[in-house]
Amino acid sequence: xxxxxxxxxxxxxxxxxxxxxxxxxxxxxxxxxxxxxxxxxxxxxxxxxxxxxxxxxxxxxxxxxxxxxxxxxxxxxxxxxxxxxxxxxxxxxxxxxxxxxxxxxxxxxxxxxxxxxxxxxxxxxxxxxxxxxxxxxxxxxxxxxxxxxxxxxxxxxxxxxxxxxxxxxxxxxxxxxxxxxxxxxxxxxxxxxxxxxxxxxxxxxxxxxxxxxxxxxxxxxxxxxxxxxxxxxxxxxxxxxxxxxxxxxxxxxxxxxxxxxxxxxxxxxxxxxxxxxxxxxx
Amino acid sequence: xxxxxxxxxxxxxxxxxxxxxxxxxxxxxxxxxxxxxxxxxxxxxxxxxxxxxxxxxxxxxxxxxxxxxxxxxxxxxxxxxxxxxxxxxxxxxxxxxxxxxxxxxxxxxxxxxxxxxxxxxxxxxxxxxxxxxxxxxxxxxxxxxxxxxxxxxxxxxxxxxxxxxxxxxxxxxxxxxxxxxxxxxxxxxxxxxxxxxxxxxxxxxxxxxxxxxxxxxxxxxxxxxxxxxxxxxxxxxxxxxxxxxxxxxxxxxxxxxxxxxxxxxxxxxxxxxxxxxxxxxxxx
Numbered sequence: 059x060x061x062x063x064x065x066x067x068x069x070x071x072x073x074x075x076x077x078x079x080x081x082x083x084x085x086x087x088x089x090x091x092x093x094x095x096x097x098x099x100x101x102x103x104x105x106x107x108x109x110x111x112x113x114x115x116x117x118x119x120x121x122x123x124x125x126x127x128x129x130x131x132x133x134x135x136x137x138x139x140x141x142x143x144x145x146x147x148x149x150x151x152x153x154x155x156x157x158x159x160x161x162x163x164x165x166x167x168x169x170x171x172x173x174x175x176x177x178x179x180x181x182x183x184x185x186x187x188x189x190x191x192x193x194x195x196x197x198x199x200x201x202x203x204x205x206x207x208x209x210x211x212x213x214x215x216x217x218x219x220x221x222x223x224x225x226x227x228x229x230x231x232x233x234x235x236x237x238x239x240x241x242x243x244x245x246x247x248x249x250x251x252x253x254x255x256x257x258x259x260x261x262x263x264x265x266x267x268x269x270x271x272x273x274x275x276x277x278x279x280x281x282x283x284x285x286x287x288x289x290x291x292x293x294x295x296x297x298x299x300x301x302x303x304x305x306x307x308x309x310x311x312x313x314x315x316x317x318x319x320x321x322x323x324x325x326x327x328x329x330x331x332x333x334x335x336x337x338x339x340x
Numbered sequence: 341x342x343x344x345x346x347x348x349x350x351x352x353x354x355x356x357x358x359x360x361x362x363x364x365x366x367x368x369x370x371x372x373x374x375x376x377x378x379x380x381x382x383x384x385x386x387x388x389x390x391x392x393x394x395x396x397x398x399x400x401x402x403x404x405x406x407x408x409x410x411x412x413x414x415x416x417x418x419x420x421x422x423x424x425x426x427x428x429x430x431x432x433x434x435x436x437x438x439x440x441x442x443x444x445x446x447x448x449x450x451x452x453x454x455x456x457x458x459x460x461x462x463x464x465x466x467x468x469x470x471x472x473x474x475x476x477x478x479x480x481x482x483x484x485x486x487x488x489x490x491x492x493x494x495x496x497x498x499x500x501x502x503x504x505x506x507x508x509x510x511x512x513x514x515x516x517x518x519x520x521x522x523x524x525x526x527x528x529x530x531x532x533x534x535x536x537x538x539x540x541x542x543x544x545x546x547x548x549x550x551x552x553x554x555x556x557x558x559x560x561x562x563x564x565x566x567x568x569x570x571x572x573x574x575x576x577x578x579x580x581x582x583x584x585x586x587x588x589x590x591x592x593x594x595x596x597x598x599x600x601x602x603x604x605x606x607x608x609x610x611x612x613x614x615x616x617x618x619x620x621x622x623x624x
Contacts, residue, residue: 062431071371072429112402112427305536
């Protein structure tokens, strides 16, 4: 994919508007990229929650401009405690995604920018956060790109660092606890069920060499297996070879996000052929 | 004079009102993102932040927090993203070191027009310290420079970024894929290498042949050095910088910012921003 600036993406950069809207813990800051007037309108707005909003290698900035040049509106914004947004900085927690921030973004875009149809995309914790918005705004979301978020309450095998700190009794308790069947996070399971009930499409992307792939196997077994045929067709899975939960892995992930989001454009008559990488797709 | 995080501020805290205004401005024909924190204090300088090179998420937030604290202390502040950084336009592949200086000079002109300030105080973060040191030579009315964890040499800073790739791979339990020398060779051969979170291009690497002390040779204004490290004293490099500047007749304030709770000091810039505010008051 060409990440170089083009006259079309430079044009979208010139049209960008800084936004501020109210989140649950104060002001959230972002950049709204209006769709190119010359492009056929997608009548959809892509929302990228970020930590910070530029993303690594500025991929979210460039992706927003590329999609806007195609006719999508786009918003990238700093989640609470990151970038320019208010809030205390916290380590990302698998139990506490920030879906309320995404919901605040959707509601602001609806009220202030006349956007009514949304696509979400996120990587890792930001993916869990995007998914988390389904509980409250499922009807407004047409699709969500979910790249390699956590699934289980505990890492399989526990955290080695934490295990080292435990005393003998605690360690034994921990072993017993881990012997129980792994439990899916409410922060994954509850919004997943809201997604399944909605009409939205989704792409769940993992890679077979990442530890998170093991967590996702549980989701496949427990959640995906329960879907009816209609929902199963809407919720796609791609498992790539190698690793994507790495700094270097993100470029290919965002490229896939852009190509998948483009499929939603009404002007696109046929679904894009899948990339040349050999992937297991179900 | 040293001051540390534990030291109480010698000035009583006071809160001034300010407005925040986010806009794009033009530099060399492309839009650059900026935030103006405007106060009404007559005669106060505008404090312009020069950020580091390419990726560093903590520093961007540190700038935003610090700018508000400085505005609350009565000075207007100005943040901007140079070309190919953050929300601004431009490709990193095309950027040279001189481009960053040009953006800094254009940022100063724009910041003055937005705030009405005639004087500029620069805050340079890491690599941005070298950019700021060059900008003060181009921008008349530069009356102070604060160097936050300054990079002393552009070349060393970029080689250190290569070394971070080696450390990162070791931390993952992997054998380093390339040595720093091999990365340098690849950069020269291929024109680009991938570092942690950004690509480094030969064009930029070759254009960045400058040292902080050389750039500050003509500078005789008040200078603040803020060290963002866990150490309880200035590092050897920062102490050398301080002593050299004092020997040139400069007034130099050094601040140690050690952070708290074993967090990266860049996540908690509040105290160093307050210390910078106190230093700005003394300049006035």
